[in-house]
Amino acid sequence: MPPALAESTLERNNSRTEDSDRTFVALSSSAPIIRSELWLSDGNIVLEAENTQFRFYRGLLARHSTFFRNMFDVMFPPSNGPLVHAEDIVLVEECPVVCLADAAEDVSYMLYFLVEARSFDLVPSIANLRSAMCMGHKYTIPSLWNDAVQRLRYEFPSRLEDYQDSRNYDDNTRFHLADGETLHDLVELVQEMNIQSVQPALFCHVVSSCSLDSLANDASSPLSLENRVMLLTGRARLKDAALRDQYQSRTGRSSHCTRPECAEGHTRLQASLLCRVAFISVVIPGFEEWTDRDTRLYGRELCDECVLQVQLLTEETQRKTWDRLPSLFGLPNWEDLGDPTVVASR
Incomplete structure (x- = not known):
């Protein structure tokens, strides 16, 4: 239930x-x-x-x-x-x-x-979403409650493909940040209302868009101590997973590769990836959808067979990391995450 x-x-x-x-x-x-x-x-x-x-x-x-x-x-x-x-x-x-x-x-x-x-057609703020959920639940108004929850599910979905789509079309956002609001307010809201299905994607987005210092030391943040610890712990786990999984996806040449230069190309790509993921202050989860731009970029160093191998390995590691994303933040598996419902009685 x-x-x-x-x-x-x-x-x-x-x-x-x-x-x-x-x-x-x-x-x-x-x-x-x-x-x-x-x-x-x-x-x-x-x-x-x-x-x-x-x-x-x-x-x-x-x-x-x-x-x-x-x-x-x-x-x-x-x-x-x-x-x-x-x-x-x-x-x-x-x-x-x-x-x-x-x-x-x-x-x-x-x-x-x-x-x-x-x-x-109002695009609600986080305060508006709170109003909708509080009033929808308190006064048993399913349409009001469902509208707020569905907006959050669109922005922070449980399917990797939907998450990639939502990141590609930021102009279609279902809510906005009013003056003084941050995603930290939304973290507190979904915890308070127990909207579990959106939490993994939301937490991933927060830790990948906020600096370590803002999560740990921002005195103006509404985050509770418990949520700060949860996000910081999840951030460290996600960064470790991203480094390991993304590095592994760039290793190994295609079994069909006959081009000796690809070995050197893989080495240069791995070194570049280490610098990108390990030595910058933000977390790069690596959930970006593979595009033609990636194919052209890797094609500068690798043959077509090796580029295809990198693409397949990248998509495989993305799926594996996404599947265990909830556990990185101490949450149950995706299939066990549920949300409260508001049902009108007759």
């Missing part, structure tokens, strides 16, 4: 619907109320979070969220019966006000997603 989140906020919040008159009625506050830009003139419910109000459609919330549907069933009985404890419910422009114990930005992202689900 897919792993569950550490704390069942869903169960906790569902239990609160039984006491909805105390939990969700508008509470008095000395802070001024702010009307959000998301104020639908024909809406019939007002959600309030952090003194920010949103006018929205009650039916749309109920359609997407089991949680809200159950809550509205309690607050608004069928057959046009009276509101539960109507004297305690504040109205704004004849709409009942429901107070949520959430950040206003989280509520805003959730509502914009629901009202424009099919045309929603």
